[in-house]
Amino acid sequence: MTVSLHPDLFQILRGYAALIPPRCLQFPPHLSTQLIHDVLLEHVLLSPHFQLYPPSRQYQKAFWKCIISHLENKLEVGFVSRFLDPIYLTRRVQSETEIDPRIYEHYLDLMNASALHVIFAVFSDLDGQRLPGQGPPSQSYVTHFWKLDNDRTTSPSAPVDLGAYQTTTLLESRTLTECGTTGLRTWLASLVLAQYLIHNPALVQRKRILELGSGIGFLGSVVASLQLLVSGSDTSGFASPGMVCLSDVNDAVLLRCRDNVHLPCNRSASHTDMRCCFLDWSAALDPDGIAPLASLLHDDLDADLILGADIVRLANTSVLRSHRPRVLGV
Known part of the structure; x- marks a missing residue:
């Protein structure tokens, strides 16, 4: 209905x-x-x-x-x-x-x-440093509505068909930092890059995608959902919808990311090749870290497209450049 x-x-x-x-x-x-x-x-x-x-x-x-x-x-x-x-x-x-x-x-x-x-x-709170009720905001589920940009002629005053929209839900922190990291919440750059990919889904269709600094998984969940939507199937079939690997350096962030992308309400939960992995690209600056990082990038992931939203770029990361995938970042 x-x-x-x-x-x-x-x-x-x-x-x-x-x-x-x-x-x-x-x-x-x-x-x-x-x-x-x-x-x-x-x-x-x-x-x-x-x-x-x-x-x-x-x-x-x-x-x-x-x-x-x-x-x-x-x-x-x-x-x-x-x-x-x-x-x-x-x-x-x-x-x-x-x-x-x-x-x-x-x-x-x-x-x-x-x-x-x-x-x-x-x-x-006996130390007297904080008034009652002034604690930090508690973590919360956040749900984002979005849809493929198939029809740009729809009038702004036309009724909204809820069935045409996808939702991506995340459990995230509502503070700037938690557990010593800023990675437990979604930031504006991820929203902007996700919107760009929603308007250009062919960029990720049946591609092998690596996201650097994935945080709690918003962008990766959207990418996985796009791969399933544009491939026309939510289950494994004759053609793979693609691969999505979400990476970060913080264990708490990776755990939250893995939980979020596999929430039953998210379409990404049915993706057959969705991964979360530890990846510290600063290892490219360490002579002992170059070989393992190169093996991960070239042999295991072999990404067609690397995504990055609101991440720190290091000047000397030749191992990343040598892989020669397309890089898209905000």
Whole structure:
């Protein structure tokens, strides 16, 4: 069954999935409150995907606080409060549309969880250097919607067919650094390079791809999905969709990368030649490291295309240059 959304409501859904700050989301004033309410209920709160791979509780709390405030204002509910108080839930002014109780219940659950976190912080944070509730953001699932750029004539106001979109979901850190590395979150360069490849899928079609500094696997998951989509098969067949090798130097990052690309919700999980490996290209500067690195690049991987997004390039990496694949980076 085809499920379509108004494009403005799709942007809210997309923003929630990608953890866009709620203050940056735009609510369409020209759409009915009932429609906005029902889409948020069905495609956000009750979504099977977001129940399995939810944004962090911190983000959900901010999102639903914003949503409830917006809906209550539109419904002219008889109270405005910074914090939702369950005592007054039964005193709402009756209107043509009412906010579904499950939305309030979910928000209250988030509030209670936040209160418990503050209580825990009071007793555990005894050094006095941090105020309760001011801990770092918790890790979160992030879901990116994207689709092959097959039809550029679609009107911006046309309904959005959700079935035409792919999703890539990752568990990632929400801090700049974690475990001594910046590799546990997705950075802008990966998003930009992924968008370029989505517009030019022939670059990776049935190719052997090596990504340097893969981080938690966003770009690699998209590349693997593109190979499956353009080959027309999600399972092994007579023709291989290609090979994707994701590499990094941090063990924690590689473990997270491997877990992310194999999440059941990601198309990349069904790729038959998806690899994650340790690769430190600075080994090319070490006389003892050149031979093992050259063997990995030439004999094992034999990449047609090397990808790099937001990585440090070393000046003297002759072993990489001697391999002579195409190199694409941002």
